[in-house]
Amino acid sequence: MSQLLNGHAIGYHRLWSHRSYTATMSLQLFLICGGSSAVQGSCFWWARTHRSHHRHTDTDQDPYNAKRGLLWTHIGWMLFKSDLRSGTADTADLRKDPVIQWQHRWYLYLVLIFGYALPTVISGWCWGDWVGGLCFVGAFRLTVAHHSTFCINSIAHYLGSTPYDDALTPRDHLLSAILTMGEGYHNFHHQFPMDYRNAFLWYQYDPTKWFITLCSFLGLAHNLRIFPSNEIAKGALTMKLKELKDFQDSIQWPSFPGDLPIVSWQSYQDQAKERPLILVSGFIHDAASFIEAHPGGKQSLLRNVGKDATSAFFGGVYSHSNAAHNLLAMMRVGILAGGVEAISEHHVPPSQRLYVAEATRDGSSSLP
Numbered sequence: 001m002s003q004l005l006n007g008h009a010i011g012y013h014r015l016w017s018h019r020s021y022t023a024t025m026s027l028q029l030f031l032i033c034g035g036s037s038a039v040q041g042s043c044f045w046w047a048r049t050h051r052s053h054h055r056h057t058d059t060d061q062d063p064y065n066a067k068r069g070l071l072w073t074h075i076g077w078m079l080f081k082s083d084l085r086s087g088t089a090d091t092a093d094l095r096k097d098p099v100i101q102w103q104h105r106w107y108l109y110l111v112l113i114f115g116y117a118l119p120t121v122i123s124g125w126c127w128g129d130w131v132g133g134l135c136f137v138g139a140f141r142l143t144v145a146h147h148s149t150f151c152i153n154s155i156a157h158y159l160g161s162t163p164y165d166d167a168l169t170p171r172d173h174l175l176s177a178i179l180t181m182g183e184g185y186h187n188f189h190h191q192f193p194m195d196y197r198n199a200f201l202w203y204q205y206d207p208t209k210w211f212i213t214l215c216s217f218l219g220l221a222h223n224l225r226i227f228p229s230n231e232i233a234k235g236a237l238t239m240k241l242k243e244l245k246d247f248q249d250s251i252q253w254p255s256f257p258g259d260l261p262i263v264s265w266q267s268y269q270d271q272a273k274e275r276p277l278i279l280v281s282g283f284i285h286d287a288a289s290f291i292e293a294h295p296g297g298k299q300s301l302l303r304n305v306g307k308d309a310t311s312a313f314f315g316g317v318y319s320h321s322n323a324a325h326n327l328l329a330m331m332r333v334g335i336l337a338g339g340v341e342a343i344s345e346h347h348v349p350p351s352q353r354l355y356v357a358e359a360t361r362d363g364s365s366s367l368p
């Protein structure tokens, strides 16, 4: 809660670092004073560092490079001396922004006033607890707010899923979102940083987004930017297809037709005397491993050895299931020379009519 009251995520992060909406002067002043009370550096410094983090994520030019470990990203990058320097970031807009420059110039005084003096004075005057104001509303609130912000750099790069892109470390997780007042849908945020939302699905926890939406209703915030939902859907689909492709790659598939030998009718007849070969849809199958297990009986298979069993398999005797068709394709050992008339849907097993293919440079793709 202290994080939201500080207005740090609303102002420092989504307004000034990412320009994801515009705010009236009154809201800007409220947010810059609230942001000062968080004692996390001037907004100019913070936004510059944050832009550098986005531009150089997971590299040594990223001030909180997740590859350097959880402790480093959480707090180490500020505590320990290091020769690392933040990479370049465009700050032209921040240099021209009068509110940002004003806060940067008077930052120390603003910290003392809003970070310590105000909490102490309010508690002292209102209910006589000066020490409680300083310790609890001042120091304790700051500790909580600091660690809440630190969690964005640490656990939001370690915990959770990557629903939009898995090239870098940012991740989405409800726990990170709860700890950071909604900044925990970090995979989404790194993919679509110009979006004023960190979480765009209605059930995802993002109080910062709700606050900005409320300000928009009140006329205090304008031009709320959202990334085109069609493009967000593409990112989500890409990751789902990737997962499906991994699953697809873990499954065994029939031999690629181009890899099968072309067998003459005479050769088929000769070989069928040695082993139980059955012709279905132009493909020659070796049914040896299935003869005993065939639910339709051993004899129905043996009767068709060396023959064309296409019509029997596809309804002449029994209309086999997709599962039977898929299993049959695994038994392919050759293609009959000259072929036979085969209905195209009989040619491709049901399990291969829809599949995930990787586009190659020439735009072609092949069956799994």
Ligand code: HEM
Residues within 6 Å of the ligand: 278, 285, 287, 290, 294, 295, 296, 297, 300, 301, 304, 309, 312, 313, 317, 318, 319, 320, 321, 323, 324, 327, 328, 331
């Ligand atoms: C190698 C080729 C074949 C394979 C892999 C195969 C596979 C199967 C499988 C998995 C079933 C269980 C039901 C289903 O999934 O549809 C089945 C049932 C059956 N098959 Fe085949 N089959 C083959 C060839 C044949 C042939 C050539 C005939 C007929 C001449 C035939 C006749 C039947 C019958 C009648 C049943 C139904 C059994 C029942 O439930 O009463 N099958 N087959």
